[in-house]
Amino acid sequence: MAGDDSQSGVRAATEDDPRTEDELLDRAREYAAAVDLDVDLDSVSWGVSRRAKRRAGAAVYHRAEESVTIRLTWAAYRSFGWDEFTDVIRHELVHAWEFLEHGESGHGERFRAKADAVGASRHCPSFSVPRLQLLCTETGCDWTVDRFKASKTVTKPEEHRCGACGSRYVVEHVDTGERWRTSRGYEGARERIGEEW
Template sequence: MSDAEYTLEDELLARARIHAREVVDDHGLEIDLSSVEWDVSKRATRRAGACRWESDREVATIVLTRRAYERYEWPEFAAVLRHELVHVWQFQRFGEAGHGPQFREQAELLSAPRHCPTFSEPRYVLRCLESGCDWRAQRHQASEPVKTPEQYRCGVCSGEYEVEHVESGRTWTTAGGFGGAKAALGSQW
């Protein structure tokens, strides 16, 4: 293969594999890299990485997002990779993965974030209406909590929240408000 045939995906995967070996060697992370497959997503719009487990084959697949690789500096992207390696460790050791105490402990040892930052701006922001509560959540799609906020509560104090359509600044607290904002914005929605 000539240099002209190498792609950005080839570069991303090569750097990721090298970093994974360094993490395993330098930190003693007990994972079997020969049971890890690698993939690049060209379509993901907010998630920088993911780890999928095929229990029948006992193979973990780390999927890294090209857009995130292009947007982040290497140290930030390497942290995303370490996050996914913790999930590989969980899958290989316990057959399941999550972000609980077991994850937090291992992630801290690797200087990996508990949650990876999104690399795109949210379309909606949910904001608690209770005074003194600064809970906020971001959404990229019109999920049920965005469409029908009156059926959900703040993630901290259980108070009511409002939803803001980031681009327009319009807010609502009910399904009717969602419908009204969507209708008012029309093609700008």
């Protein structure tokens, strides 16, 4: 049975799990052929990303060639393990289907319907812990958004509002618990956090 190595965040592989990138790609191709989805797999190529930090997978459409490349993130696979990672493969296959059938893909109603049909999540899970979170300040509103970079919603929160109820929100630095609601607050928190940023 797969376990979780809490020191590294890497799930212990089972005997049948792919152990190399090539094995992962071979297994993903084999798995994709068994998914009940009418997608032209001859127009789909596969690759592994070692650079991605948040996305578990990506489908890239090559309009001129009418083909799709599905990139699977090695760190996400190592974090999730094969059984959980199959959802990522199904999710990216739905994107491939949309690209090849409709020339575009998103996470709208058409995507949702097809994802539901093959048991795929509407959004791929993130495999890394966010650096920052936006948290609504309105009592009863549980809106939160993860952020990995210091975008304007992080550095100038006074210029933005909660995506659910329109109230103000607070930004929290996950590792330290530092919070701020203004650009001045951001600057002070950044200075206090220092190297832990």
